[in-house]
Amino acid sequence: MATLADLRRIAAALPGSEERAMTGGAAWFVRNKLYAWECHPWPSIPADMREIIASELVVGVKVAEPLEARALVQMSPDVFLRETTRWSEPKVAFRMAAIDDDHLAELVTEAWRVQAPRYLRRGFDDIPTAG
Template sequence: MTVARVRFVATWDDVRRVALALPDTSEEESRGTPRWLVHGKGFVWDRPLRKADLEALGPAAPDGPILGARVADEGVKTALLADNPDVYFTTPHFDGYPAILVRLDDINTDELEELVTEAWLLKAPKRLAKQFLADRDS
């Protein structure tokens, strides 16, 4: 008998849980919305769509919660957009910037955890990131 792994849709509570489980992470409010930082550097944040975003996206604009996340570079961003356009998107505001927007209602918790952790690794001090990876792999 095979047991399928259930993948739940993510919520802000999941973002908070995953982010705050990472070493030296804090949560603060910016413009009335939460963002998560490691050593003062933001790596994921609540990113409601603005008027210019809505105009650029037109009818394709999602109406649910939007997570912003740092990515390594434009190549990673392009790959995420191509691999899963139902979850990931961008707006002209983020052109040339290593960040991706995520339809929080459409990403599963496993993928969210991977995305948040990768974003954290990009912004964490090198020594802290190295120690985290060593502890995780042991």
């Protein structure tokens, strides 16, 4: 089970990433572009999804294409929420309690890539990895 602390650790390692406190919870930006956020049960969210968001930690991330979001939901409907709102499309929301650390790292990093400028992505890709 992934936690908000795990998300914070992953985001902190991404160049140019900045955490901000928002009305609905924490949100992460790269060069003022939102890429990940704690979901809040806003009235505009369908009632069944709002119930899930109100009862557990749900995080949203940007994705490159709407098809990617739909594929994730279809592959793992127990992890990914069907829909939240049309704001910040394309995106996908997922239950933190149902996601493992590796998948969380992949989702957050890819969301950062969607929003990060090319020079930050290149610099990140040039960082040698341990192992």
